[in-house]
Amino acid sequence: MNRVMVRTVVIPAALAVVVGGSWWLLSPGDPGLGIVDVLLFMFAAAVMELLPINLRDGRGVPTSLAVVGAAAILGEAPHVVAAIAGGGCALAWLVDRRGGVVTTLRHRALVGWALSGMAAIGAALGPATWQGVTEAGAAAELNAGAAVAVGVAIIVGIPMLEVLTRLDIVGRYWFRRMIETVHENGLVGASVTSTAVLGALVHPVLGHWTLATMLVPLLAARVGLERLGLGRRAYDQTIRAMSRLPEQLGSVSSGHGVRVAALAREVALELGLDAATVADAVRASHLHEMGRIQLERDAPAGQRELARAGASVIREVADLDRVATIVELHGRGPVEGSDPDTVSARIVAACCELDRYAPDPAKPDQRHEVVIRLLRHVQDIDVVAALTRVIDRVGVEAP
Numbered sequence: 001m002n003r004v005m006v007r008t009v010v011i012p013a014a015l016a017v018v019v020g021g022s023w024w025l026l027s028p029g030d031p032g033l034g035i036v037d038v039l040l041f042m043f044a045a046a047v048m049e050l051l052p053i054n055l056r057d058g059r060g061v062p063t064s065l066a067v068v069g070a071a072a073i074l075g076e077a078p079h080v081v082a083a084i085a086g087g088g089c090a091l092a093w094l095v096d097r098r099g100g101v102v103t104t105l106r107h108r109a110l111v112g113w114a115l116s117g118m119a120a121i122g123a124a125l126g127p128a129t130w131q132g133v134t135e136a137g138a139a140a141e142l143n144a145g146a147a148v149a150v151g152v153a154i155i156v157g158i159p160m161l162e163v164l165t166r167l168d169i170v171g172r173y174w175f176r177r178m179i180e181t182v183h184e185n186g187l188v189g190a191s192v193t194s195t196a197v198l199g200a201l202v203h204p205v206l207g208h209w210t211l212a213t214m215l216v217p218l219l220a221a222r223v224g225l226e227r228l229g230l231g232r233r234a235y236d237q238t239i240r241a242m243s244r245l246p247e248q249l250g251s252v253s254s255g256h257g258v259r260v261a262a263l264a265r266e267v268a269l270e271l272g273l274d275a276a277t278v279a280d281a282v283r284a285s286h287l288h289e290m291g292r293i294q295l296e297r298d299a300p301a302g303q304r305e306l307a308r309a310g311a312s313v314i315r316e317v318a319d320l321d322r323v324a325t326i327v328e329l330h331g332r333g334p335v336e337g338s339d340p341d342t343v344s345a346r347i348v349a350a351c352c353e354l355d356r357y358a359p360d361p362a363k364p365d366q367r368h369e370v371v372i373r374l375l376r377h378v379q380d381i382d383v384v385a386a387l388t389r390v391i392d393r394v395g396v397e398a399p
Contacts, residue, residue, distance in 0.1 A: 044211040199213065267386045306331060307328050
């Protein structure tokens with residue numbers, strides 16, 4: 001069994017099993033759901049599986065976590081919550097028929113199992129159950145400790161665990177990536193958590209109608225967050241489309257900006273740059289040849305002039321001043337400094353040079369020649385070393 005399998009499958013599964021198993025050790029109160037409620041929760045989970053909230057990078061956060069979290073807060077046993085999560089996933093697959101159902105089903109069931117254990121831990125350590133006052137009928141009630149524990153798991157725990165399973169090198173800057181992921185997913189996690197808490201709070205009063213109460217605010221939050229994510233994705237796609245403009249002149253190979261951006265992103269992550277700097281380095285990589293549309297219509301121009309012209313074009317677009325600075329710096333040749341913009345400029349310059357250079361850096365007999373050329377071009381051993389590690393890990397797309 002290789003290390004990747006251990007890190008991405010075995011460790012998360014073992015952790016989920018242990019956390020969920022604490023439910024029996026802590027002996028929580030009687031579960032709050034009957035068999036009809038369990039079936040209804042499973043059906044609601046299936047509906048919400050079909051309505052994920054898509055993040056900026058295209059990954060979908062399942063809104064079914066709200067239903068599963070509510071069941072966990074109500075004190076259901078791990079195997080029941082896992083059945084709600086897994087059954088909802090299976091029912092959604094019967095409608096959707098997307099691939100990877102086994103992996104997704106396993107993931108959902110493990111999350112449900114773990115959330116039940118987290119709720120039990122929170123109930124044991126947190127404050128007593130809060131109960132409202134009413135003159136007629138049942139009163140709304142909420143186990144505050146369980147709600148807090150499930151909320152922390154959804155907002156913080158699940159995104160952090162996801163980072164560990166996605167990182168190629170766990171030991172390098174993993175904590176920063178975790179914090180950035182939690183921040184990126186914060187609005188989605190808060191929406192899902194608040195809906196789960198609402199469902200657990202009103203279930204003693206509304207009974208079977210609880211799920212309708214949960215669905216309305218969750219759909220409203222999904223619409224708003226989807227529009228926000230759509231705007232961000234459209235912004236990035238526009239920048240990617242702009243990178244194609246210099247290629248129409250014939251002096252830049254097709255897909256050059258896209259390849260440089262893909263390499264620059266991996267190198268920036270390898271060097272531990274923060275998420276905002278990584279995003280700007282990627283945008284600068286897409287747009288670093290924009291000066292050609294202004295200067296090379298009639299005659300060729302030098303790299304410094306091209307970079308300066310490209311920066312002036314980019315500054316015409318709102319919120320791209322930092323990207324323009326990186327583009328301008330990358331054309332000045334080797335530049336000194338350790339600030340993020342300067343490092344980003346050296347990353348763009350190194351990745352651009354690598355994409356233009358003929359020898360194949362993936363071949364051992366040509367690696368030395370490539371490294372020497374890159375060192376002369378950018379004069380930053382850390383950037384070149386990070387770029388060679390990226391080449392070894394993900395390879396290089398040929399022009």
